[in-house]
Amino acid sequence: MNATWSRFNITSIVLGFAFLYLPIVLLVIFSFNESKLVTVWGGFSTKWYGELFNNVGLMNATWVTLRVALISASVATVLGTLAALTLTRYTRFRGRLLFSGMVFAPLVMPEVITGLSLLLLFVAIGLDRGFVTVTLAHITFSMCFVAVVVQSRLLSFDRSLEEAAMDLGAPPVKTFFQITLPVILPAIISGWMLAFTLSLDDLVIASFTSGPGATTLPMKIYSQVRLGVTPEINAACTILIGIVTAGVVAASIVNKRREVQRRRDEQVAQRG
Known part of the structure; x- marks a missing residue:
């Protein structure tokens, strides 16, 4: 019975990964x-x-996509981390439920609705659609993913470390940068990578908020695929896969090294 289930599980895993x-x-x-x-x-x-690399249209779209992803992921990481700190550390303040709902609403909101609402907002305030609007839109929907990742790490954070640092005379800002930030840094890096990947992959929201000169690579690929897939598109997608894979591997190595260093520090502290 166990062997049968084992073969079934292996077959299911192989088929799923395939x-x-x-x-x-x-x-x-x-x-x-x-x-x-x-x-x-x-x-x-x-x-x-x-x-x-000789295709000007694809290269321009790639450059726009990378710039949007880098800027939006960085800003979303800062805002998402601050939102996670607010929700974790300040559990009682007026409007907390509304604030929490606004932070996590993009997680369950259909992308079509998010894109359309942002389009109406930009039109209402008279902001021309282009690079700035795409970047703002990506910050809006990726910030919540960063907040979820960082909040999950903060919920398991040992507050006694911060209390010990402040008891020894460290001000709150110094305590955050020297105690809290190093501990939650792996979650922040993971959140940044998630926001960066989501920005690279986005098609729907970018289609609503982009304008002349701000065509992203997914939009360019989608427009060309409707006329037929070309080997150039395969090459562009392969490069994107390589960039994302390299980022994930680098983040994993950094997190693993930090975890090994943390364990060594704990062992040294115990021996001392």
Whole structure:
């Protein structure tokens, strides 16, 4: 019985991972295809990466996407961390329920509604759609994801560390930067990576809030895919996959090293 369930579990896992990642693997493989036909293998070649870098439209869209993702992820990380600190440390203040609902509303709000509401807002205040509006829109919907990640870490944070630092004369600001921030930094990095990835991937909200000169890469790819998939698109997607993968691996290595250092510090403190 156990062997049967074991085989069933293994088969389910293999099929699940194949369903999720096999299309991505095929996309990466066919980005090195010699043939113009993306479904017919014509031999190994990297010429489409050269064609990609010569494609002005795709390169401009890539540059816009990276700038939006970097700025929006950084701002959303700061605002999301502050929101998480407010919800965790200040449990009783007037309007807390409303504030909490406003912070987490984008998590359950359909992207179409979010994009349309932001579009109406920008039109009402007379803000021309472009790079700024796309960036503001991405900050709006990614901030809540950062708040969730950081809040989950703060809920398990040992407040006695902060109390001990303040008892020794450290002011609240110094206590935060020297005690609290290093402990929750892995969660902040994870939140930044999540916000960065969501910004790279967004199509719906960017379609509502973008304007001339602010076409993002997902929008550019979607417009070209309707006319047929080209190997250049496979190459662009492969580069994006590589960027996200490198970021995730780097964040994992940093978090692992910080965890190892934290354990060493605890062992030294116990021995002392």
